[in-house]
Amino acid sequence: MAEELSACERRPWVEATETPFVRIKGITKMFGDLAAVDDVSLDIYRGELFCLLGGSGCGKSTLLRMLAGFETPTAGTIEIDGQDMAGVAANLRPTNMMFQSYALFPHMSVEKNVAYGLLREGVPKPEAMQRTADMLSMVKLDGFANRKPHQLSGGQQQRVALARSLIKQPKLLLLDEPLGALDKKLREETQFELIRIQEDLGVTFIVVTHDQEEAMTLSTRIGVMDAGKIVQVGEPREIYETPNSKYVADFIGSVNIFDGEVDVAAPDLMRVNTAEGAIVCEPMAGLTAKQKLHIAVRPERMQLSRTPIEAANTMRGMVMEVAYMGNLSVYRVQLPGGQCLKVTAANGLHDENPITWDEEVHIGWSAAASTVLVK
């Protein structure tokens, strides 16, 4: 049965086999003359964990707040589970939200915070209390029911906020930077916790985050936003491996970007001239000679050696800086044309004589590692 497969197994977005659960059509939000969200259209499927990723002020939070009903769109429509949300007040929507600040009610105990939504729905008190107790044990907070929020640690507060937003079993859970306030270690633990809960309950999650690593770990799909627009939507691997623009390549992970123009664009050879020399890429349709574009190469896709390298692309340079990161080292290599490259190399166990400052090195990478970015 299709229902039992999780969204990342079904992958309904590949071939539109399902009706989208959330349909965002041409949504725009103006604040004065400024378009915080600019003509965004997006389909999100049942059971997805969709990440809206972008820098601060890109409009991702505004989009989330429009889904929750806290902001009214200037134009466009939002449908959730086939129902148009226009004119539906926030308190009547089938969504719940987990706030960045957690927004716990400071004057209520943990138990009352979590039970609040059920009691407003008219659930009888004994049942509401039972469900609250179950939910608290699911987020591992049994025994904290009578504490006030300010008596909890940041991680505990975060779990209360999650429990409170899940208690009504919303069809759609909106999470605004859910892990933003936690320290790194706790954040990593909680990420997996979040995935577990999401899969157990089968709720659709839309998560807003500025942390690309978090987006990579959590999501079935990522929507990258910039200046109010969605610039790319895709699975994490797709976004990382084949970014569709310089912005996305730069935003997701670290990358070396060469500006250049097409030299040869034949079916069997694709070559681009840059300030650092010609770069060979995988052949690609739709490009013409002299066209200006960018080549992106991930640092871990480059090889670094004292001796010449056999590869489609090779360059020589001088090591300017070495940053030892434990499992790997990051090298900054100055090329003759003036550009600085970032290259990562895994550290061997007994590397007696590692490459170091002021050494002349060879760099090489394959044609497949050079991603062509037209935008």
Added chain:
Amino acid sequence: MSNSKLARRFVIAVPNIWLILFFMIPFLVVLKISLAEPRIAIPPYSPLWEWVNGEIKFNINFENYAYMWEDTLYINAYLSSIKIAAISTLLTLLIGYPMAHYIARSPEPKRSILLLLVILPFWTSFLLRVYAWIGILKTKGILNAVLLWAGIIDEPLIIMQTDIAVYIGIVYTYLPFLILPLYANLVKLDDTLLEASRDLGASRISSFFRITLPLSMPGIIAGCMLVFIPVLGEYVIPALLGGPDTLMIGKVLWTEYFGNRDWPVASAVAIVMLIIMLIPIMVLRRAQSKGAEI
């Protein structure tokens, strides 16, 4: 849903209707009466318009304003009010600034206690605190008794019923109004700025004049305006501590209404007073919005 919309309208309407009815409209009434003629009747002024044979007849006259211009009492009262307000604001600043500075620079438990001590007198009756000065300042009062006993003076000082007593009363009453905004400003001043200035070779005094004072300007302006504006219209202090020569416009308005029962002139006095006050009120609002930016 329409329920909550109704509640919303109710919440907007109630306080606003109240304010329009009992704050805005009264000013229009004052304006109207300032343009009427006084007469001996109830109410003691002429109507602004009358229906005469089915036609509306306006009786607008500016005589009350002309009268204020001709009789030097009013102009002198305005000028004297401005003078008294300016001098007492300056005195309050001279006393209040060191206090605010000292409180803002104090370590925490002490700071809160001192701040509380500044606010505390405000909660006791203003009238009684002004009254306390009568016992201190009058010819046979505490101050003269102490000074005579100490041999500093041979004859009692005449302070009561002079402008000096009014200044003392005003500074005393309005000191907290100046200290609080100034304190709020000074407490935000970053210590490291002063350390940086000292580190760069400035003396303590020059650091104060070049760093602290300019940065506390919004607080100074807000504090001074919070003293200057209400003092302009002050009635109680000149009435209790001042003498017959103490001329302040609040007192003139009071006498015009309660003594002479001349409502149109009292209204004209109030309108001119409002116009004079618009300038410092605008200065205050600017200082407050500037203070919010910092």
Added chain:
Amino acid sequence: MKLRFTPIMAFLGFVFLYGPIFSLVIYSFNKSKLVTVWGGWSTKWYGELFANEQIMDAAWLSLKIGVTSASVATVFGTMMAMVLVRFKKVRGRGLMGGMITGPLVMPDVIIGLSLLLLFVSMQSLIGWPAGRGLTTILIAHITFNMAFVTVVVQSRLSDMDDSIEEAALDLGASPTRVFFDITLPMITPALISGWLLAFTLSLDDLVISSFVSGPGATTLPMVIFSKVRLGVSPDINALASLIVLVVSVGIVISAILMRKKPK
């Protein structure tokens, strides 16, 4: 020398602030009626104070006006603050903000005169309010008090994280419900200080009450004013000392309550 300047000034400032208050308290126990003569300790002025019916009646009236006007002003002021801070889509909020700061900066003589003239005009137009007294004083006090309450509540509301109210809305509470479940409990401290401020201002007001009151409605400040215009009167010293006592006890109690509150 430079070092000692501000502490000395601050010390003198506090002596200046508290000297007169202490002098009132000390002389309220002076047997002699004269300020300069110490006739020994006595509590007879307190006895005279409580025996003075005029003062007692006025005090009772002032308390009634204070409690009523502070309570109504707290309700109205809270509504106004909600409109100014939370109702973001309401047009004319700038105008409302200007209107509410009016009573804060207007001199008492102008507020008093303008309200009086309004009442007189209303009486001749619609016959209400019939004469002046308790009702007109109440209206006047509510008007200026609500401005002060608005300012206090407004600053508390704007310090509050909006998303706490949004969270309640998101969990299915209606806007009205959100106000009573979340907003109200969270702004209670501001409501209390707003109420106390309004109550104090009401008890203290002389000028506005004098304009809008009529025969038969004499508030405590009006009685005090008419007595002290004629010079020092020891039973007023006793009254002042009682007020100082009540205020000090109140402050101490609130300080203890604040300490107990965890934060």
